[in-house]
Amino acid sequence: MPQLLAPTVLLHRAWLEAHNEWGPGLHEDGFGLSASDTVGSPAGFASWVSALTRSPAVHRWLVDGDQVLGGIALRSGPAEYVRWAGHIGFGIRPSARGRGLGSWALRQMLAEARSQGLSRVLLVCAAENLASAKTIERAGGVLEELRQTEHGPVRRYWIPLSD
Template identity: 65%
Template sequence: MPELMAPSTRLHAAWLEAHREWGPGVHEDGFGLLPTDEVVSELGFARWVARLTAENGVEGCTYRWIVEGDRVVGGIALRHSFTEFVRNAGHIGYGIRPSARRRGLATWALRRILDEARARGMGRVLIVCAADNVASAKTIERRGGTLEGIRDTELGPARRYWVLLTEQGG
């Protein structure tokens, strides 16, 4: 049974295993990983986890790792305010490691983070995915996403969805 957990140094080895599976680069959506983060050493990983934890303020971001047992299978992030970054990337970003995909984990995690957004008093959230990412588009649509349209971005065409956070929505 999966669970959403706050980032933890206890999961260093498990997180590194997931990171290696994704391959080189900083592309694990939902983890808040920056090119300047050093996550291999225990000290660097602890600094990164501390930064993620510190960002959990009103204007910041809530990071959660999707964990099954002792295995990190993905990450999801909820950005709390509508900044310029959010205007382009969305309030929510998520990613599932390749070996854990096609099991409904993203839909499961998205439902839970939408509950968090609702609890924070957010009325609606923007979720953006690559225009050719059919799996992510279906995930967003399953959670009530309404397509605003497709826009060109720095990373290529992207679908933009809004999810209303009412009693019935999301």
Template identity: 60%
Template sequence: MPELIAPTVLLHSAWLEAHEEWGPGAHEDGFGLMSSDEVDSPAGFAAWVARLAAGSNPAGPLEARRMSCMYRWIVEDDRVLGGIALRHGLDIVLETGHIGYGVRPSARRRGLGTWALGRMLDEARVFGLDRVLLVCAMDNTASAKTIERHGGVQEGVRDTESGAARRYWIKIQ
């Protein structure tokens, strides 16, 4: 049975296995990984996990709250299957959406993205959000279907740095 957990250094090798499966340069949404993050060494990985945890603190100073993001990993049997993020700060949400997620290739087509999105919608409700924006690439039909399963209504399409993207709003019940 999968679970959503906060990022942890205890799953360093499991996370690296998932990261390697995605391959170099591939998009791994939901992990908050930046090109400047060094995740191969235990110290670099620990620093990255600490950065993710710091971004999850909605009680911090105003600047931190603007950029706040809750990260969770989709884990089953000590295997990292994917990641999902709930951005509850204001600065980047209109461009990237409130929620971003990714499932490693070998774990796709099992409904994990749909399941994880449902859990994060519950978290969005806790943060007091009444609706959330999700953005996905035009050619990502699997993600579009996942969003639509949760009641996502397409607002339109916008050009982004990485190409055209669909924009969906989901009302939180």
């Protein structure tokens, strides 16, 4: 049974396995990983986890037993960054896709957004990422636009949070 857990150094090995499965690059949205983060060593990983827990965003890892299956974040930092990346970002490791984990985690994070008083949230995904687009649409996402960015075309969705 998967859980959403706050980032912890106790999952270093499991997190690295998930990260390595994605391959090189920064494409695990939801983890809050940046190019300057050094997560391979225990000290670097501990520093990164500490920074995540101090950030204004709510970061959660999808964990099942001793495996990290993905990550999700509710961002509340600078408005400009949220307009670019969205309020919520998520990523599921390749071997765990197709099991509904992204939908489940997104529903949990939408509840967190409601509890923070948000009336709607923005989610952004690459235009060609049809799996994420379908996950967002199933959660009530309404396509605002397709937009060309410096990183390629993206889909921008709003999910209203009123009951």
